[in-house]
Each structure stands twice: as C-alpha cells, then as structure tokens.
Amino acid sequence: RSRARRQPAVILSRLLGWVLFTAWISWSFALQARFGAASAAGPFVPEIGLVLALAVLARLDQREAPVLALVVALTRLAYSGEPVVALLAGSLGVVLLALAVRSVVELTGPLWRTVTTAGLVAAFDLWLAVTHAARPIGSSAGLPVGFGSLLAAAFSSGLLALFAGPTLARLPGLTPLRSRRW
Numbered sequence: 286r287s288r289a290r291r292q293p294a295v296i297l298s299r300l301l302g303w304v305l306f307t308a309w310i311s312w313s314f315a316l317q318a319r320f321g322a323a324s325a326a327g328p329f330v331p332e333i334g335l336v337l338a339l340a341v342l343a344r345l346d347q348r349e350a351p352v353l354a355l356v357v358a359l360t361r362l363a364y365s366g367e368p369v370v371a372l373l374a375g376s377l378g379v380v381l382l383a384l385a386v387r388s389v390v391e392l393t394g395p396l397w398r399t400v401t402t403a404g405l406v407a408a409f410d411l412w413l414a415v416t417h418a419a420r421p422i423g424s425s426a427g428l429p430v431g432f433g434s435l436l437a438a439a440f441s442s443g444l445l446a447l448f449a450g451p452t453l454a455r456l457p458g459l460t461p462l463r464s465r466r467w
Contacts, residue, residue: 295461298461299461299462301458301461302458302459302460302461302462303352303356303462304458305456305457305458305459306341306353306356306458306459306462307356307360308458309337309456309458309459310334310337310338310356310357310360311360311363311364313333313334313336313337314333314334314360314361314363314364314365315363315364316333317330317331317332317333317334317364318364318365328433328434328437328438329437329438329441330438330441331406331438331441331442331444331445332406332409332410332438332442333445334357334360334361335357335379335402335405335406335409335442336402336406336442336445336446336449336450336453337453337456338353338356338357338379338380339379339383339392339398339401339402339405339446339450340398340446340450340451340453340454341353341453341454341459341462341463342380342383342384342387342392343383343387343392343393343398343450343454344393344454344462344463344464345462345463345464346464347384349462350380350381350384351377351380353380354373354376354377354379354380355373355376357376357379357380358372358373358375358376358377359372361376367413367416367417368416368420371412371413371416371417372413374412375409375412375413375416376409378408378409378412379405379408379409382405382408383401383405386401393451395447398446398447398450399443399444399446399447400443401446402442402443402445402446402450403439403440403442403443403446404439406438406439406442406443407435407436407438407439410435410438410439411435414435
C-alpha cells in the first residue's frame, strides 16, 4: 500500500525534473546564442546546452535517453536556425553515441567526461555543418564553418565539461533525473 502511494510522488518528481531540465537547457542555449552573437569569439563559445545534456546523460536511466534527445533538439530549435530534422537526428545521434561510450567508460570521471564531450560536440557541429551545406536553398559550396571553428567549439566545450560538468549535473531540480549511482 505504501508503495502505491509513493509511485505518484516519484512520477511527479521526475516530471518536475524534466520540466526544470528543459528550463535549464533552454537558458543554456540562450546564453550560448547570446555569447556567440555578441563577440568575435563566437567559435570559441562552448556548446553549453550539449555539455549540460551530456552531464545529465552520464547519470540518467538509459530508458529516458530518447526524452533527453527530444528536449535537447526542441530547446536548441528555439535559439538556432537549423532544420528540425537535422537537430532531432543530431541530438539522437549524440545521445546514442554517448550511451555507447558510457557502456565502455565512466562518463562522470574527469578525463572521459572531457574527451567524450569534446568529441561529441565536434561530431554534432560537423553534422549540423554538413546538413547546412546539403541544403539546396541559399547554400554555397563547402561547409559553412571551418575546421578550426569546429575544433575551437569542441575544445572549449571539453574544458567546460571538465570544470563545470559535475556542477551542471547537480543544478537545482535535476536530482530526480539522476538514477545511476556510482
């Protein structure tokens, strides 16, 4: 009987966790867009939202990974001009790759958190650049961003994951999403 009473509380706390994660990641993408547009250092601005998503994914139940990918894609859509399908595919790809890496190494450790985040940010940004270049309307030859810009974003995102990853995973309201205890 007490278990039946606890079940709605658990569901409500997880739902609140997802709502607050959506707010945090939305603010992260807004901050990233603002920093990227405000200065010439745009390529060096880390993918704050992806770093947050990967920090949460390191502790998230694997069954909820598609929800994470959907939230990442839809919140990023609000602050970017990329096509919806490209964002959905890229977000799902990043989440699936992170789950594959997570099955081999511990993503909460500093080295693997940094390397994995940098690699996945580079892959995500490259995916968006390729999909942008493949669009027939208003596209020019080649990728819209240079290789140096991709590396700069990956490097800065890796550094952000190294120094702020654990803090991002413990933002207020995200505790119900943490299910993996290490």
